[in-house]
Structure formats: structure tokens, C-alpha cells
Amino acid sequence: MANSSRWVGRVAIVTGGSAGIGEATVRLLVKEGMKVVVCARKLEGLQTLAAELNQNKAESSVLPVQCDVSQEAQVLEMFNKIRSEFGRVDICINNAGINLGNAGLLDGSTESWQQIINVNVIGLCICTRESIKLMREKGIDDGHVIHISSFSGHRVPGSSLLHFYSASKYAVNACTEGLRQELRAIKSNIRVSSLSPGLVETDFNKVAMKGDFDEFMSSKQTVSPEDIAQLVWTCICQPAHVQIHDILVRPTQQVH
Template identity: 50%
Template structure:
């Protein structure tokens, strides 16, 4: 990770779970981290943790709703003014909702998932690559935190969510193709986790906390630290090594 010391990383969905843990790891490795989320106060609380305050890097919280393009563009303008560039973009933010079956799903829920999981991801990717190219950064990295749902459809009416994650997988490969055609050395990767014990299920089943608890207690789930470790593994590779996708799930997970 030595070559990333002092460089600028954007992490979306940085307030809790995987995003928050990635921010912590990057700061401890000496990176300048921009963490964005709607609940920016939770990112500010990370900044106040003693191990983060004493770390070599820094964490800048920015409030940003990824369903609003004007907020995303304003965030990138703030990054440009503060740091001038982005070297690394972690598209971690993602949502799922109940009542989204294909036969009876709620249209607004479908739209919100598309806006965050796909459109917001694409805008952040576009603007990150734009900043990299403006600064002649040829060894930057884009990492999408996707899902095992890109490869299978979990039972319970999650087909639309799986559809958005299948799009993320296709978009990552499409971006890689475009960058290679442009003779760019910027690399693109997906990390596709199975069940992770984070706020994801609590938010998904906010009206049924017992179901949220049941889902993450079926077996030993992945932890946010496991996904952050996979991110570090990608970043430690030499420039000629391009990891495109990591599928990672709990050993006991049957699907």
C-alpha cells in the first residue's frame, strides 16, 4: 500500500458498514479520504475516533445524496478545490428495498435502487475518471462494491435488486473496455460479497427487526473488515495485474 500514501480516495456510502471500514483502513494507510453519505454526522464521528485522529492520513466528510446529480457534481467540485484530483474511487453505496417483486413491485422503490446502485455509481465513476485524466493519473483504480446477487437471485423477491447488481458487473467490464481502448492504465474491479453483517439488513427490514436479526444469525456472516481486506488486496497488486472481480461469501452460506 506504500504507493497509495498521500493519494486521494473517494468512498461512497461511508457512514456505516463496509464504507466506514474502508475509510478507516485507508486513513491508517496514510491516504486522503473523502467519505460521502447522506448521514454525514456518522462520518464526522469516525473522524473523532482516537485511532483515526492519530493516523497518518485524513478523512473529509461530505454530505451527498447519490440520487441527486447536482449534489454529486458539487461534491466533485469540492474535491477538485481541496485536493485537485482523485486517485481511487470506491463505489460502495447501494440499497435494496422490500416490496420490489417483479409482479407487484413498487415503482418508486425500483427507481430508487436504479438511481443509487446504477446511475449514482456511473456518475461518480465518470467524474472520478475525468479528474484522473485531467491530472494525468494513469494508475488510478475504480472499485465497485457489488454483490453475489449479480450472479444469482436470492429467494424472497430480490430479482430487481439482482438486476441492478448484474448491471454493475456489466458496467465494470464496459468501463474496463473503454479505458483499454483509450490506452489508459486505470484499472476497474468489482467485489461481490455474499451476506455481510452490516446495517444493510437492518435498513432493509426496518419494520421487522426480528427478520433482520434472523438473517444475519443463520451462519457466521462476513464482516466489513473482510471486504476492506479484499479492497487492500486489489490495491497491493502490481500495475500489470488487473483484478476484475472478487466473489466472496461466508463459508457456510448455501446460496
């Protein structure tokens, strides 16, 4: 893969890295020689992952941080930790995202809508802003921000369970292009890319689908979290003058 060696020893942050796509991405980045700050709301899964990946290493590669990205104070605290432990960040992978059951447009709760926006959009923007601030403070001009968006940010799915979530991912895609324009305006070479998966084999839809989840997943073809992690790596390993804007990827048999 072109240009992968330049990331060895450098620092990535992966939000929502204790499960699914985030976890697979953390594993791949560590395998490729990066140091990784990994956050999620629950500390337990993070600690287990960090203990496994730091095992038998003279120096820890993984720094687990309990942080809800929708809580600005917690995100700022996490960046203070990154400053003191690693002193820099080179790649920010905004992966943390949620959907909730009670979020249809006709009868959803305002609270559910707010939670989805606060995590999927505001949390992502706070992490991006703080990452780029730190990159620029440290004179890092080849950094990369990745947004894990969704196919639902490109077409509105035919299920009310996904309509507000879909709106949040359309917003993520607007943030990708807006950020690209703002970075160009300040003559920065920091890149931004989106990844827009269809159905991935994770527990993501469990909360929204409740009892229907297992049957739904067993009836569908999926791509794996590792497939998505590999595409993240493809984006960040492009030569400096190549910016992948978005990758839309779905299982071959997915209908829409």
C-alpha cells in the same frame, strides 16, 4: 503486500462510507496513509468518523461530504469540493448501495425500483465518470475504480425481496466490464475491479427485511466488513499490470 506504499498521501473517495463495508474501507485506507473523501446522505455519522480519524493529526486525512449519489448536482458539488481541498482523486470506491422492502417484481413499487437503480447503478456511474475525468485531468494513469457489487450480481437469490436489487447488481457487473473496455480503448492504465460479497455483517438488509432482520442475521454466518475492506486493498495493491476483475466472496457456510 505488493505495491502498497505508492498509495501513501494519495486520495481515495469512498461512497457510503459512514457505516458497514464503506466505513471499514475508510478506516483501512487511512491506516495505510491515504487521504479519504467519504460521503453519505446523513452528515452525522460521517462527522463522527472524520473527527475520530483526524484526531491528533497536523493535517486532516478525512474529508466528510454530505452527498446522495443518486442526485447528480450533489455529486458534482462533491467533486468541486475534492478539487478545491485535495486537487485530485486516485481511487474511487463505489460502495453506496441500497435495497428497499417494496421492490419485488410482481408487486413492487415503481418508485422503489427507480430509487434502487438511481443509487446502485446511476449514482455509481456518475461517481465513476467524475473520478476518471479528474484522474485524467491530473494525468493520473494508475488510478483504480472499485465497484462494490454483490453475489446477487452473479446468481438470482431465491427471495423476492432481493430480485430487483439483484438486477441492479447484474447491471453493476456489466458496468465493470464496459468500463474496462472503454478504458482500454483510450489506452488508459486506470483499472476497474468488482467485489461481489455474499452476506456481510452490516445493517444493509434491515430496511428490506424489517422485523425479520435480527432473527435472520443471527441464524446466518457472515463475513465482516473488515474482511471485504481487506479484499478491496488487495485489489488496489496489485502491480500495475495486474487487474483483478471480480472477487466473489461468501461465508463458508452460505448455501447459495
